[in-house]
Amino acid sequence: MDIVSFKTVFANKSTVEKKWYIVDAGDAPLGRVCSEIAKIIRGKHKTSYSPHVDCGDKVIVINADDLRFTGRKMDNKQYIRHTGYPGGQRFSTPRQEMQKSSTRVIEKAIRGMLPKNRLGRKLFHHLHVYEGAEHPHEAQQPIKLDLSKQS
Numbered sequence: 001m002d003i004v005s006f007k008t009v010f011a012n013k014s015t016v017e018k019k020w021y022i023v024d025a026g027d028a029p030l031g032r033v034c035s036e037i038a039k040i041i042r043g044k045h046k047t048s049y050s051p052h053v054d055c056g057d058k059v060i061v062i063n064a065d066d067l068r069f070t071g072r073k074m075d076n077k078q079y080i081r082h083t084g085y086p087g088g089q090r091f092s093t094p095r096q097e098m099q100k101s102s103t104r105v106i107e108k109a110i111r112g113m114l115p116k117n118r119l120g121r122k123l124f125h126h127l128h129v130y131e132g133a134e135h136p137h138e139a140q141q142p143i144k145l146d147l148s149k150q151s
Contacts, residue, residue: 011048016055020142022135023059026066028147030109036147037061038113041126054122059145060137061129065102069094079108103129 021040025033043049043056069077079092097104106129114120128137 009048011043011046011050011053011055013053016043016048016053019057020137020140021057021059021145022142023061023145023147024063025061025106025129026063026068029068029070030105033061033147034106034109034113037127038110040145041110041123042114052119054119056123056126058126058140059128060135060142061103061106061127062133062135063131064106064129065098065131067098067102067105102131 023033023037037059039045040059041056043054046055049055074095075093077094079094079097081090081092082088083090094105097108107124107127110127111120111124114123128135
């Protein structure tokens with residue numbers, strides 16, 4: 001045979017089907033929840049995954065204020081930022097961040113797991129985090145995702 005009988009098919013913007021998922025953040029530790037969410041947002045759970053295409057789904061995270069950390073990470077872990085001025089390095093712990101807004105911790109963790117380019121910035125907009133159990137996305141009919149059964 002002189003010809004190849006199969007062809008690699010890449011997903012593109014018109015062939016990707018988007019779904020909405022809802023995740024309860026109070027069920028598992030932060031890293032385990034966020035790594036699964038990042039995988040769904042990126043689209044790596046699909047057979048039609050292409051690394052250069054936005055083929056992921058949209059995720060709603062509820063109960064961000066019931067977030068769990070293992071060990072003593074709530075007080076010992078440090079988030080570092082810089083104001084841009086000399087001597088402007090600032091440190092904070094997850095406990096301090098959650099006092100301001102409990103959604104920041106989840107958003108910061110997931111942002112770090114996405115690509116650091118145009119695609120990653122676009123994918124980050126597919127994440128919707130809410131502190132309580134209510135969210136305004138009932139019209140999208142999100143599918144409840146149980147992360148305890150996935151591996």
